Amino acid sequence: MWRRVTSLLPLVSSSRSSHLNQAGYGLKNWELFTTEILTPAKGGTFPKEKNPFIAFVLGGPGSGKGTQCAKIVETFGFTHLSAGDLLRKEISSNSDSGTMILDTIKEGRIVPSEVTVKLIQREMESSENYKFLIDGFPRSEENRMAFERISGAEPNVVLFFDIPEEEMVKRVLSRNEGRVDDNIDTVKKRLKVFAALNLPVINHYSEKGKLFKINAIGTVDEIFEQVRPIFSSCEVCGQFF
Ligand SMILES: Nc1ncnc2c1ncn2[C@@H]1O[C@H](COP(=O)(O)OP(=O)(O)OP(=O)(O)O)[C@@H](O)[C@H]1O
Ligand SMILES: O=c1ccn([C@@H]2O[C@H](COP(=O)(O)O)[C@@H](O)[C@H]2O)c(=O)[nH]1
Ligand SMILES: [Mg+2]
Numbered sequence: 001m002w003r004r005v006t007s008l009l010p011l012v013s014s015s016r017s018s019h020l021n022q023a024g025y026g027l028k029n030w031e032l033f034t035t036e037i038l039t040p041a042k043g044g045t046f047p048k049e050k051n052p053f054i055a056f057v058l059g060g061p062g063s064g065k066g067t068q069c070a071k072i073v074e075t076f077g078f079t080h081l082s083a084g085d086l087l088r089k090e091i092s093s094n095s096d097s098g099t100m101i102l103d104t105i106k107e108g109r110i111v112p113s114e115v116t117v118k119l120i121q122r123e124m125e126s127s128e129n130y131k132f133l134i135d136g137f138p139r140s141e142e143n144r145m146a147f148e149r150i151s152g153a154e155p156n157v158v159l160f161f162d163i164p165e166e167e168m169v170k171r172v173l174s175r176n177e178g179r180v181d182d183n184i185d186t187v188k189k190r191l192k193v194f195a196a197l198n199l200p201v202i203n204h205y206s207e208k209g210k211l212f213k214i215n216a217i218g219t220v221d222e223i224f225e226q227v228r229p230i231f232s233s234c235e236v237c238g239q240f241f
Contacts, residue, residue: 023162052124052235054153057135058202059161061187062171062196063216065135066222068161072133076144076231079129083137086119087111088179105181108189110139110197113146121151133144140197157230161216163221165191 055078057065087105091098099116104111116137124132124140134155138144148154172187181190205211214226 046124051130052153053131053154055096055131055133055231056138056155056158056205057133057161058158058198059216060163060165060198061180061181061190062168062175063163064171064220065159067220067224068214068227069133069135071220072227072231075228076131076235077082077129078131078133079123079127080133080135081120082135083116083120083139084135086123087116088238090115090119100182106186108181108193110143110193113140113143116143117146117150120147124151133229138201139193141200141204144201155205155210157212157234158202158210159230160167160202160205160211162213163216167217 055072057069057073059065066082069078069082072078073080084105087101091102097111101111101115116139120134120137135149138147168191169184169187172182175182181187202211204214212230214223216223
């Protein structure tokens with residue numbers, strides 16, 4: 001069973017968010033937005049003898065998570081697991097869940113936790129690396145709890161790329177990568193889902209003192225200069241080893 005790693009020393013507390021104001025986001029009933037299949041806890045864990053370092057990378061659609069993950073990989077040698085990319089790979093491989101995943105993504109809703117956690121788990125187990133960036137997951141409190149229950153692991157740090165909605169929409173609509181959800185109708189839905197379901201996860205990690213809030217407006221390099229010290233501090237305090 002994987003051991004939990006103690007929390008990061010607060011070396012970069014200036015960029016930490018102690019409180020996230022949820023006023024105005026108007027939490028809705030999460031069942032409107034998900035296709036969750038709630039199953040009882042199986043008590044399983046990732047079986048490998050590992051002591052992974054896990055960073056969750058969160059933020060709304062188009063906030064720059066994938067772009068910054070590429071820079072973190074290059075600089076700090078993490079393995080990047082984008083939950084969205086793993087789900088899109090499932091669609092392309094014509095798996096049993098492919099049609100359900102495609103329909104869910106088109107609607108901007110959230111794929112059942114057990115599907116996503118299984119995909120992440122598979123990648124982590126087959127990796128020789130022990131440093132993981134999990135990008136775009138957990139998307140909801142239910143996702144978060146499923147991951148903790150199944151893996152027995154918790155993230156060491158959580159990055160939150162904070163950016164106004166109009167900038168997210170602009171970036172998504174000019175992305176031009178052929179994604180089925182990069183259109184104005186789906187983006188509007190994704191923003192609602194983000195506010196209703198992902199912000200509570202962000203608040204949870206803020207309360208646990210694990211959250212690093214990044215101002216995601218600026219050039220890619222300017223934003224990375226906010227990200228870099230978070231991981232440099234980890235190296236200094238030996239959390240990677
Ligand atoms: N700092 C930036 N300034 C301007 N554009 C950016 C910046 N960072 C990323 N982009 C661009 O914005 C678009 C969205 O970025 P990216 O794919 O990294 O976001 P994301 O958070 O992973 O989005 P999603 O959740 O939809 O996968 C891309 O076209 C990317 O090139
Ligand atoms: O944990 C996850 C991650 C993603 N999804 C679905 O995929 C799309 C696209 O995700 P990106 O992170 O923007 O690539 C997202 O809108 C969800 O529909 C998910 O269900 N669970
Ligand atoms: Mg992405």
